[in-house]
Amino acid sequence: MKKVFNYKLFVLLLGLSIFISCQHDTDELLDQEATEIINDRVDAKWLASDNHPVVQLLYKRGYEKGTIYETEDHFLAPPDLLYSKDINDYDLTATGDIDVKQAFNTGKTVSLDRMRINVFLDNSIGTDLQTQSVNAINELNGINNCALFFVRVFNANQAQITIRSDFGVEPNNVLGRAGFPSNGRAFNTVTLNVDRLADFGANIRRNTIIHELGHCVGLRHTDWQANRERSAVNIPGTSANDTGSIMWHTINGGTPFTGGDLVAFRALFPRALRMDVVNEIDEYDYGEIYVVDNVFVDVFTNGSYTTSATLNRNVNVSYRINVQEYNHTSGTYYYNRNRTLTAGSNRYYIDDEEEECSPYQGETCTYENLEIRLASSIL
Known part of the structure; x- marks a missing residue:
């Protein structure tokens, strides 16, 4: 019609x-x-x-x-x-x-x-x-x-x-x-x-x-x-x-x-989130490397990311930690995880990213990268 x-x-x-x-x-x-x-x-x-x-x-x-x-x-x-x-x-x-x-x-x-x-x-x-x-x-x-x-x-x-x-x-x-x-x-x-x-x-x-x-x-x-x-x-x-x-x-x-x-x-779409990676540990000992970064998200009123705000609804964050292996072995894999952000703050810890490596033969280096897959309001 x-x-x-x-x-x-x-x-x-x-x-x-x-x-x-x-x-x-x-x-x-x-x-x-x-x-x-x-x-x-x-x-x-x-x-x-x-x-x-x-x-x-x-x-x-x-x-x-x-x-x-x-x-x-x-x-x-x-x-x-x-x-x-x-x-x-x-x-x-x-x-x-x-x-x-x-x-x-x-x-x-x-x-x-x-x-x-x-x-x-x-x-x-x-x-x-x-x-x-x-x-x-x-x-x-x-x-x-x-x-x-x-x-x-x-x-x-x-x-x-x-x-x-x-x-x-x-x-x-x-x-x-x-x-x-x-x-x-x-x-x-x-x-x-x-x-x-x-x-x-x-x-x-x-x-x-x-x-x-x-x-x-x-x-x-x-x-x-x-x-x-x-x-x-x-x-x-x-x-x-x-x-x-x-x-x-x-x-x-x-x-x-x-x-x-x-x-x-x-x-x-209650608030906009932006990821912030903060270094916590840097250890270098005779060529061995161990790095830990804390991953946070900061809360803003909207996607202009100009005005900080308090999260006004609970949010579920589904994320993936991608792992890259190299040196003695090579390959990639990942872990899927979830975290609930409870309303009331303007900054939230999500998880850690780690990098670990040894130059000695037979050792495997690993590098982690956190990727947010979906952050959605809990209705």
Whole structure:
């Protein structure tokens, strides 16, 4: 079903919302879908093969057969979601639905030590959508007590997220698409239906971009069950009936955030963490080396890392100690560990890194490096 925007009705009814996207018409002929050439690039889509392991997984998680499309880079799923083609990017242990209100993807949020997110605005979206993208970034950065901090960059190689045109792939009822984080990092692409968005006002364009950036950091549709999405986790204090939510499957043209949206952003991203390694022991004795470094995380209000703050929610830190062996033997292995940071401090000890080495024949040197895999708010 396609929605037609009526400007006069919009003026009279400020609460009117339009679909960002809805399910594809599965009877639609692919050869009738136009493609658009922008900056010498053409994107195309085709119906995905049922045999692909990611497609099979999406079917198991509730999508109907015949609704998954494919491009060179992603799978496209209704209503506005992009999925990686690499099966290794998915949590294959997730099963079943959890009764939720407003929700985010299970285990798929941006790590709290990656709250500074660089955004590149591709020329393919045009000047106006670049302006609205900046406005969207400013709205998100304006949420107080939320650690997310988006920064526009002008070099694509510096970006964690690129906002670009759909290059004519999407039908009129899809205004934009994005996907969910993996390995604690934001999803790297937002695609916008540039031609269709030109039909709407500035607030609709801005709010569409906010919605898609919300997906990139881990927010699900508030009405995810109606869209046949699965494996979501409750954000306490939000409402399943919040039709004005920026993450509803439709988008409004007014103020972007409801009270429930603000609760969700603040709960998921309460503070920004930054790792600090402090040397504790340096011992050098006749060529033998023994070094111990303490690893801490410091707490900041957001990903600008300018203002120190007290952690205001308990946080779970999943981390890995990578071990490199060299000299007499060689190889790598790692230990996975977890630590809970209890709210109330601005600095937390995580673990030690050690380096130990002897030059004598038959000895093995080891070097440890601590890597935070995911730091997430405990809801």
